[in-house]
Amino acid sequence: MFSDPVQLIGATASPYTQKMLALLRYRRIPYTVAWAEPGDVCKNLGIEPPKPALLPTFIAENESGFSAVCDSTPIIRALEEQQSSRSVLPSDPALAFIDYLIEDFADEWCTKYMFHYRWHFAADADKAGTILPLLRDTTISEEDLAAFKQYFTERQVGRLFVVGSNDVTASVIDASYRRFLKAMDEHLSQQAFMLGQRPAAGDFGIHGQLSQLVGFDPTPRAITHEVSSRTVAWVDRMYDLSGIEASDADWVPIEEQPHSLGELLSEVGRVYAPAQLANAKAVANGEREWQCEIDGATWAQRTFPYQAKCLRWTNELYQSLSRDDAARVDRLLEGTGVESMLSGD
Ligand SMILES: N[C@@H](CCC(=O)N[C@@H](CS)C(=O)NCC(=O)O)C(=O)O
Structure with a gap:
């Protein structure tokens, strides 16, 4: 409570x-x-x-x-x-499952865009290193700021490899971010939110990461403006949706979702599914690090037990669907690559 x-x-x-x-x-x-x-x-x-x-x-x-x-x-x-009013969980279990997938992708993969761009390039790292200590306290002395800046920057840059960001994967992350933005742009040209005319948990997951990619870090801000003006505007609106009145009819049925939703889900299947499978395997084998091929490059990162838990939660939700609802989900996911993350038993 x-x-x-x-x-x-x-x-x-x-x-x-x-x-x-x-x-x-x-x-x-x-x-x-x-x-x-x-x-x-x-x-x-x-x-x-x-x-x-x-x-x-x-x-x-x-x-x-x-x-x-x-x-x-x-x-x-x-x-x-x-509080049940103004729910962010779609009432149709099949749509709720798609929402869960989107939220998980945002939290666990889109956060790689965020962390990579924040610390990989000098201009972004310099901004974050300066502003982050000031966000805690604007009254610190210049001396303390310089010390915190060095401490934060070294610590965070040192963590890049932990999430799989390095010189080899930088182009994979960049290409994924641009494809994601293209898919977002197309999708937002069709409807206001990921699953209809009202926001779901996945919208908030995506918004959280994009709030930084558009609103804080200079490199991804420029990329986002270049690739998707609609996404830039959407992020601004998402901050405060207190004035939206939502009804059940605002969820678009899974069968009527625009084609662009499939493109977003294809990005999930293309980059996130292989990462999740390799990570879960490493957890099962007790390995501290794992490697796999993502989008034609070798991806290497530290094993995260939490992400194996995420994959389990996704599968538990999938398995809890009725046969009919699972079939409706399967039809949407067919050919996206997300199927590889899901097991029917
Ligand atoms: N799965 C968590 C993730 C939260 C998370 O990772 N938060 C980051 C900051 S955005 C954090 O506190 N990182 C630890 C650190 O920076 O020391 C959630 O959904 O709330």
């Missing part, structure tokens, strides 16, 4: 924080956000910070008191239990 108003701790330059703030505004759920360190806020409240303490961290409350929780995907579901 979240408090009223919902309390969260985040950062403006954190894509998952922006995902959740946009969602709370759309859902008209009152909130307060602290631009702070989760550890500091938890200490003040006398509670344990989550492990790991990620941004955003939400404060939950039950009979035994306060606790701190992370992870936007389950938090979105918990918020639905607390």
Whole structure:
């Protein structure tokens, strides 16, 4: 149970924080956000910070008191239990599954665009290194700023290889981002949101990452303007959808979705599916790192148990569909490459 108003701790330059703030505004759920360190806020409240303490961290409350929780995907579901109006989960289970896929792709793959562009090129790393410490506190001295800048930049640049960003994969990431934007542009020329005339969880996932790619980092900002003006405008609108009135008829049935949805899903199948399969295999074999071919290049990165969990959740949801609904999903996914991520048992 979240408090009223919902309390969260985040950062403006954190894509998952922006995902959740946009969602709370759309859902008209009152909130307060602290631009702070989760550890500091938890200490003040006398509670344990989550492990790991990620941004955003939400404060939950039950009979035994306060606790701190992370992870936007389950938090979105918990918020639905607390308030059912203005849901971001499509009522048709087949469409809800497609939404889940989109949200997962945004959170786990589009975040590679975000992290890569933020730290790979000197101009972006210089901006992020300077602004991120100031987002925590504008009153720090020039000396402290210089020290924080060096610390942050070295730490984050050092993490690039962890998520698979290196000189070999840079062009794969760039090509994927451009294809994704082209597909977004085409899709947004057909309808206002990914699955119709109202936003779903996946829209907020994509928005969170794009809030940074369009609104913060100079290289991807220029690319986005170059490839898709519609995406630039969509990101701006997504920040505050509190004025949209949504009805069930605003979800477009899976059979009537424009062809462009298939193009978006093809990007999921092309780059994310092979990564997810290789990662899950590495987790099963207890390997710390994995390699596979993505879009013609060798992709190497550290193994993430969390992403294997994501693949399991996706499959559990797929397996929970009725035969009819699974067949409707299969028809949309046919030929996208996403099928390889799904097992029927
Ligand atoms: N799966 C989590 C991911 C959250 C996440 O990775 N947040 C980033 C910032 S946007 C973070 O806190 N990273 C740890 C760090 O920077 O030390 C969610 O959906 O909330």
